Amino acid sequence: MPRPRSESARQAVLAAMRSAVVGEGYEALTIEGLAAEAGVSKQTIYRWWPTKAAILGEALVEGALPQAIPDPPTAEQPAADQPAPDLATELVNWLTGSAQQLGRAEGLGVARALIAVTASDPEVGAALNERLAAPVREWVQQRVELATARGEVREGVDAILLADHLIAFTAYAALTGAPQTESRIRATVTLLLTGIT
Template identity: 55%
Template sequence: MPRPRSEKAQQAVLAAMRRAVADGGYEAVTIEGLAAEADVSKQTIYRWWPSKAAILGEALLEGEIPGEPLELPPTGDLAGDLRAWFRAAHAHLARPENIALARALIAVTATDPDLGAALNRRFARQTVAWVSDRIESARETGQVRADADAAAIADQIVAITSYAALLGRPLDDAHADAFVEVLLHGIAAG
């Protein structure tokens, strides 16, 4: 039977992970470095977490999310807003440390479904809300069909961005523009 976690040691490891990711990016994080920073043994860390990705997942659930959130004001032009969002996401994911972080979160999601679901709710919530608001506004102004499912559209945008991160090649402008065109063709009113 595993020993119960020491709350103080656990919080020290999670804080060390958040600092390490903020300072050097996820790829630079090592279990040895976390252990030294948190003043615990590597064995203690491995007893509580199966991987550094799992530590990252828990650290992000309990702390601040690194990076700037994508906050783009609505313009009233759905196509323009979606293109602007993809360009901002591309710029964010073009930085190697952000791609590494996104891939780590995908790894956590694949290995720990409960933690992955919680991380998805936390990370995707802002995008889902942003897309849903834009679709609702566009519906009210007659730009999109009344039956356009805002939540499904938001899920697709999260999925395409996650897939690009997983492949390590964020969507460039041409791919983002093509996706927005196909999407809008499918939901356009009239």
């Protein structure tokens, strides 16, 4: 019968993962290093997780790591007496929030860890990216539908493709580490919307 997990040891490993991702980065971390940082044996880690990608996944799911990108605003319909939100403004605001998140060491470290794990363990990486991207895709789809109903966006726009472009913009920013200025963000949104307005 497998030995049950020690919750304190598990939390120590997740904390070690957070420290490593923010510090030396996901690609540089090793199971040996995580074990030493957490104060557990390497065998303990391998008993609970098959790979470091699995540890990263659990840490992200449980909120032990900061998000790589911010959650989108609540996608609710505006009240009848309230002006409808402007799609371009909302996209600019979300990308600005993403840029601020990537401007912090923890946010940048997690984003780069997701890129690395996608390359090294495509199955885990795809599952993690889907989990993080799904709320953004849903929000963009609802906002595009609202803009279409107002006559601001043509019928038949692929909102998921638009969302994926926004996510790709943040992923590239994380990969390069280049700061995303307000003018660059606005120019990107304008360029993306030019073909659908």
